[in-house]
Amino acid sequence: MPKLPDLDDATRSQVIELALSDHVSFDTIRLETGLTPDQVKAVMRKSLKAGSYRAWRKRVHDFGTRREHYK
Numbered sequence: 023m024p025k026l027p028d029l030d031d032a033t034r035s036q037v038i039e040l041a042l043s044d045h046v047s048f049d050t051i052r053l054e055t056g057l058t059p060d061q062v063k064a065v066m067r068k069s070l071k072a073g074s075y076r077a078w079r080k081r082v083h084d085f086g087t088r089r090e091h092y093k
Contacts, residue, residue: 026064027057037065042078044085 029037037055040046041062048059057065067075 026061026068029065034065034069037062038069041066044081 033055037051037057040051040054048062051057051062052059063079066078070078
């Protein structure tokens with residue numbers, strides 16, 4: 023698992039909000055926060071309930087297989 027940087031509450035909230043948006047890519051999140059996709063996934067895993075995390079990952083995966091450029 024990637025090393026998770028220490029994030030303040032505001033940054034963690036920003037990462038979660040961006041990651042939950044269907045219109046924001048991992049590249050955009052990296053530009054705004056400096057976090058890699060693996061680090062974003064780690065933040066989401068730590069911050070969301072298990073079922074919510076699984077639903078988010080499924081949505082990201084499903085959209086990614088249907089669209090050429092997604093997350």
